[in-house]
Amino acid sequence: MKTYQNNLHSFNSLVLALEKLPTIGKKSAKKMAYTLAVENAPLGLQIAQAIHDCILEIRKCEVCGGLSNAEICDICLDSERRNGTLCIVSHPRDIFLIEDIGEFSGVYCVMQDYKEFDFSTLVSRIKNEGIEEVIFAFAPSLESDMLIMFIQEKLENLELRFSKIAQGVPQNISLDNVDNFSLARAFTSRVNA
Numbered sequence: 001m002k003t004y005q006n007n008l009h010s011f012n013s014l015v016l017a018l019e020k021l022p023t024i025g026k027k028s029a030k031k032m033a034y035t036l037a038v039e040n041a042p043l044g045l046q047i048a049q050a051i052h053d054c055i056l057e058i059r060k061c062e063v064c065g066g067l068s069n070a071e072i073c074d075i076c077l078d079s080e081r082r083n084g085t086l087c088i089v090s091h092p093r094d095i096f097l098i099e100d101i102g103e104f105s106g107v108y109c110v111m112q113d114y115k116e117f118d119f120s121t122l123v124s125r126i127k128n129e130g131i132e133e134v135i136f137a138f139a140p141s142l143e144s145d146m147l148i149m150f151i152q153e154k155l156e157n158l159e160l161r162f163s164k165i166a167q168g169v170p171q172n173i174s175l176d177n178v179d180n181f182s183l184a185r186a187f188t189s190r191v192n193a
Contacts, residue, residue, distance in 0.1 A: 011037060063125070065110030066095045081107050084132040086125075088151065090139070098137060101180050106135075114147060119154045126158055136164040 006012070011033060018029035036044030060066070061073035068074070075081055075095075085106030089095060098104050107129065111117050125131070134155065138144035152162055 060092065060110075064095075064108045065112070066092045066108055075107060081105055082129055084130055085135060086129075086131045086133070087135045087137050089137050094137060097180075104135075106133075107131075111151075114150065123155065123158065126155070126160070131158075131160065133161040133163060136162070138164070140165075 014033040014037060015029045018024055018032050019026055036047065057069055058067050061068040061076055062071050063076040064073060066073050083106050086109055087098065087104055087106060088109045088111055091112060092110050095108050109122060136148050148164060
C-alpha cells in the first residue's frame with residue numbers, strides 16, 4: 001500500500017506543497033491535490049495559471065509597501081484618500097482586511113521589519129501628504145505596544161495624533177484571524193496610542 005502511494009511522485013509533491021499552506025494538514029492537502037489533479041484538472045490548471053500570473057505581476061508599492069500591479073498602488077494614487085490619516089500595519093495582507101471592512105479611507109504604511117525600515121522616508125511622506133493622525137493597526141500584544149512606543153519616538157517632532165485600534169481584537173491574535181465586525185468596531189472605537 002505504501003509503495004503505491006510512494007510511487008506517485010508528482011502527486012506526493014503536490015500534497016507536500018499544499019501542506020505548506022497555513023491551516024492545511026495532510027488530509028486536506030490530499031483532498032485538494034486529488035481534486036486539482038484528477039477530479040477537476042481544468043480547475044487545477046486555472047489555479048496554476050493564476051498563481052503564475054500573480055507571481056509575475058504583483059509587487060510591493062514603492063510608497064506604502066502594500067501590494068500593487070505597478071510601482072505605486074491605487075490607494076496611494078487616489079487623491080481622495082489623502083485625508084490626513086495614515087494607518088501603519090504589519091503586513092501587506094492587513095490592508096486587504098481593513099479595506100474589506102470599509103471603515104478607513106486614508107493611506108497606509110506597511111512596516112514588516114522596523115529594524116530595516118527607513119523612518120526618514122516616512123517622515124518626508126508625513127510632511128508631504130499633510131498627515132495629522134497615525135493609526136496603529138497591529139494585533140494587540142506587548143510587543144506591538146513596544147513597537148508603537150518606538151514609532152512614536154521616531155515621529156515625536158511632527159505634532160501628530162496617535163491612535164490604535166481598540167476593543168474587539170483579542171491579545172496575541174493576528175488581524176487575519178479577527179472577524180470583520182470585530183475589526184470594524186476596533187477601527188471606529190480606536191483609542192489614543
